């Protein structure tokens with residue numbers, strides 16, 4: 001990371017973790033100063049020249065009463081986002097492993113609101129992901145009114161897309177076979193579709209039976225990942241609303257299985273899944289990592305504020 005001859009910045013300690021292959025660089029910003037610009041996050045996310053991750057998770061002191069921590073999430077493209085389901089599980093394991101808490105039930109403030117995490121055995125964590133949002137204006141998704149399915153034009157095709165927010169925006173398409181679904185092509189177009197003003201995570205859902213489904217997700221700001229926790233929650237909500245799934249569903253993503261439970265409108269979505277620590281590391285940042293670089297034209301991200 002530190003090029004030869006450039007001023008040397010501070011060393012940043014981190015832990016590399018993953019939830020079913022959705023991988024994270026986790027930084028304790030309680031015991032060390034942290035403030036990175038989007039272009040530095042993108043460099044750290046690079047799988048050849050940096051640490052390599054889908055998302056950067058930053059652990060901070062709580063900013064609200066009766067909350068244990070605050071946790072910020074940055075995609076590989078440097079954008080700061082509202083929620084990350086697999087990340088929430090890894091966050092919970094991290095703060096306990098690092099002895100930042102000895103609680104098994106942890107309340108954490110995210111940009112999408114406060115969520116509650118329950119640490120189980122062998123690294124399994126259950127997360128109350130909150131109540132899904134289906135009002136298009138709140139997702140946000142451009143539509144006159146709330147529909148179960150929205151016709152969306154992509155490359156001359158009319159797709160039947162459902163839209164839901166788990167704190168972050170999701171589009172969900174039903175497919176016959178996730179293995180042959182056009183994830184890279186359709187996912188990339190829909191991620192940036194004009195009807196998703198904040199962009200979106202795009203899930204391709206194959207229903208196996210009322211209790212099992214397969215899913216691939218083209219994530220906003222990261223591309224296809226091996227797992228997407230909020231995407232699995234969004235997919236179960238859509239599958240239930242479309243009358244195809246029961247309340248408790250085993251969702252198989254390329255990286256493994258998640259268990260998602262939703263009791264219907266107004267209820268929170270519960271997600272249960274594993275976590276893994278890969279290694280602890282330190283990386284020396286270039287001296288100018290904090291200097292204001294050329295502002296990225298176009299995409300505005302909260303991290304720029």
Ligand SMILES: N[C@H](CCC[C@H](N)C(=O)O)C(=O)O
Pocket residue numbers: 022054055073075081082083084085086087168169201219220221222225227228229230231
């Ligand atoms: N790419 C997502 C954030 C990470 C979500 C995903 N990794 C999860 O486990 O929920 C977004 O831009 O909203």
